[in-house]
Amino acid sequence: MSAAVELRARLRRYYTAYYRDTLAIPGWATLVELREEEEERLEATHLERLRHRVGAEPLGGRVLNVGCGTGGFNILAAGAGARVVGVDDDDEAIAICGLKARQTGGAFVRAYAEVLPFADEVFDLVHCFSVIEHVRSVEATVAEMARVTRRGGVVYVHTPSAWSLWEGHYKLFWLPFLPPPLARLYLRLRGRPTAYLATLRRLTPGRLRRAFARVGMPDATLYADTPARESVGRLRGISGLYYRATGASPFIELVARKP
Numbered sequence: 001m002s003a004a005v006e007l008r009a010r011l012r013r014y015y016t017a018y019y020r021d022t023l024a025i026p027g028w029a030t031l032v033e034l035r036e037e038e039e040e041r042l043e044a045t046h047l048e049r050l051r052h053r054v055g056a057e058p059l060g061g062r063v064l065n066v067g068c069g070t071g072g073f074n075i076l077a078a079g080a081g082a083r084v085v086g087v088d089d090d091d092e093a094i095a096i097c098g099l100k101a102r103q104t105g106g107a108f109v110r111a112y113a114e115v116l117p118f119a120d121e122v123f124d125l126v127h128c129f130s131v132i133e134h135v136r137s138v139e140a141t142v143a144e145m146a147r148v149t150r151r152g153g154v155v156y157v158h159t160p161s162a163w164s165l166w167e168g169h170y171k172l173f174w175l176p177f178l179p180p181p182l183a184r185l186y187l188r189l190r191g192r193p194t195a196y197l198a199t200l201r202r203l204t205p206g207r208l209r210r211a212f213a214r215v216g217m218p219d220a221t222l223y224a225d226t227p228a229r230e231s232v233g234r235l236r237g238i239s240g241l242y243y244r245a246t247g248a249s250p251f252i253e254l255v256a257r258k259p
Contacts, residue, residue: 007099011036011070014092023170024192035070043072046129047080053223053255054125054154061124061153066113066145067131071097075104082125085118087111114140121150129158130168132208133201139211146215146258155217155256158226162202163248165239166228169200173235176248177202205252212256220256224249 015035019028034042051059060081065074068086070093077084086108088094097108111117113128113135126145135141145155160168167174170192178186184194205222212220228239228250243249 003099003102007096008036010092010096010099014070014096022193022196025171043076047073047076050127050156051080053253054156058125058154062122063125063127064116064118064123064145064148066116066126066128066141067134068097068108069093071100071106071108073127073129074106074108075100077127078104078106085109085123087113087116089113112136114144116144116148118148120147121153123148124150124153126153126155128156130160132157133159133203134199135201138201138203138207139214142208142211143215146212146217146256149258151258153258155212155254155258157208157252157254157256159203159208159252161248161250161252162204163246164228164250165235165242166250169196203252205249205254208252208254212254217256217258219259220254223253223255224251226251226253 012032015032016028019025019031025031059077061083063077063082063084065077065084065086068074068088069090071086074084074086074097084106086097086106087110088097088108089110089112091110094108094110097106100106101108109117113131114137126149128141128145132138132141149155160166163176165174165176166172170187172190172192180197183197187194187197209220209222212218226249228243
């Protein structure tokens with residue numbers, strides 16, 4: 001089996017297990033196909049947004065991608081000139097990254113976000129997209145990201161907000177601050193598995209800012225202009241009214257510079 005064929009097959013199995021078996025999303029096959037065929041292209045818009053937020057200089061230096069998944073962002077960032085390292089705690093994700101590295105180069109390490117295997121102050125940019133909501137300790141992860149960032153460097157975090165009306169993993173309408181017992185009941189009523197819920201943290205902007213302040217990065221900037229996922233379709237009227245009335249944002253996007 002060629003490396004390309006093996007990579008395609010492993011990507012298919014990986015995302016099928018996630019979208020079909022773990023989350024039971026209707027239309028899971030379409031999502032798997034998107035990941036299989038267009039994973040790197042799906043990251044292109046995000047890379048451009050990141051460049052706009054942090055500037056071109058950090059992306060031209062040493063970049064750590066915390067929670068790299070199957071490595072799509074790393075490939076694009078390396079193509080843009082970054083010296084990028086990816087870390088993830090999932091064995092299969094890192095194995096897939098290794099297959100990609102045979103073709104594109106790059107470094108990938110299996111590690112937990114709370115215990116990063118790097119020296120102090122070695123990265124110009126630490127990037128954490130849609131990952132910090134899954135970690136065992138948000139505060140320990142923030143401390144580790146700050147530790148490995150050089151002085152003058154940047155930490156970028158993007159994660160769903162607890163104020164959101166949408167649960168982006170299950171792809172369902174969601175009530176903010178829904179208690180876990182009611183959340184599990186809601187998922188069962190929708191015919192969805194509930195186990196994955198235990199891996200999710202519904203975070204607030206205040207909690208993240210306080211976590212960064214505790215590690216000496218008190219001047220984090222929050223952005224609130226990422227469009228809501230539920231801003232189209234039948235929920236657009238309700239969601240639009242909710243976000244305008246509360247001033248909430250469906251996502252937390254934070255940029256913290258290390259003094």
